[in-house]
Amino acid sequence: MRIFRIPFSTNVERVALALAHKGSHVEWVDVDPEDRSAVREVSGQDLVPVLQTDKGEVVADSMRIVAWLEARRPDPPLWPAHAGRRAEVDVFIEWFNLVWKGPPNRIAAELERDAPDTRAIEGWSAQLRGWLEQFDNLLGDRDWLLTESFGAADVCAFPFLKYGVLHDPADDELFHRGLADHLPIAGNFANIEAWVHRVDGLPRA
Numbered sequence: 533m534r535i536f537r538i539p540f541s542t543n544v545e546r547v548a549l550a551l552a553h554k555g556s557h558v559e560w561v562d563v564d565p566e567d568r569s570a571v572r573e574v575s576g577q578d579l580v581p582v583l584q585t586d587k588g589e590v591v592a593d594s595m596r597i598v599a600w601l602e603a604r605r606p607d608p609p610l611w612p613a614h615a616g617r618r619a620e621v622d623v624f625i626e627w628f629n630l631v632w633k634g635p636p637n638r639i640a641a642e643l644e645r646d647a648p649d650t651r652a653i654e655g656w657s658a659q660l661r662g663w664l665e666q667f668d669n670l671l672g673d674r675d676w677l678l679t680e681s682f683g684a685a686d687v688c689a690f691p692f693l694k695y696g697v698l699h700d701p702a703d704d705e706l707f708h709r710g711l712a713d714h715l716p717i718a719g720n721f722a723n724i725e726a727w728v729h730r731v732d733g734l735p736r737a
């Protein structure tokens with residue numbers, strides 16, 4: 533199995549964390565961020581990660597790839613065994629992808645305009661700050677976001693929330709700088725900060 537990736541990709545890191553958790557091996561295919569032709573040829577769209585198996589099966593979208601891995605290699609698990617708890621994790625993943633990601637994407641798009649609307653950016657930033665309270669509460673009496681051990685919710689959220697604590701100086705992507713600027717975690721949200729360091733200590737494939 534091979535996975536197409538670009539450097540510093542949040543969505544690729546989700547898959548790298550999941551693969552390492554399961555002890556699965558993968559052939560990484562490094563793609564030039566400016567030339568997506570190989571990704572397009574394989575998957576019909578430009579975004580990474582994209583998984584391709586030796587049998588020609590193709591899966592695009594990071595959390596769909598993580599779910600694909602879970603179905604084929606259930607141990608060690610990333611989702612709870614209980615159907616109700618599993619549904620909670622799936623609802624969290626949908627909320628994170630469809631709701632949480634909205635403000636940072638809008639901030640990055642606004643910053644690319646000639647005259648960014650600073651009031652709009654402040655509104656999206658306030659939304660992100662408000663949600664940090666909830667993440668901190670989720671981690672108030674447990675080490676992982678929704679589960680008793682490292683799980684799919686952690687895989688989903690970590691590569692984005694980490695920018696409130698860790699920022700590789702070589703990573704100058706606008707979206708990531710926006711996350712670093714608008715996620716005031718370090719020094720303010722002790723539970724999230726400890727969780728970021730906990731997840732960061734885990735291996736990546």
Ligand SMILES: N[C@@H](CCC(=O)N[C@@H](CS)C(=O)NCC(=O)O)C(=O)O
Pocket residue numbers: 541542543544578579580581592593594595
């Ligand atoms: N929903 C997709 C989103 C993938 C995505 O946005 N990938 C980014 C890298 S993190 C990308 O390829 N961006 C390329 C671009 O915007 O040109 C997933 O979860 O994999």
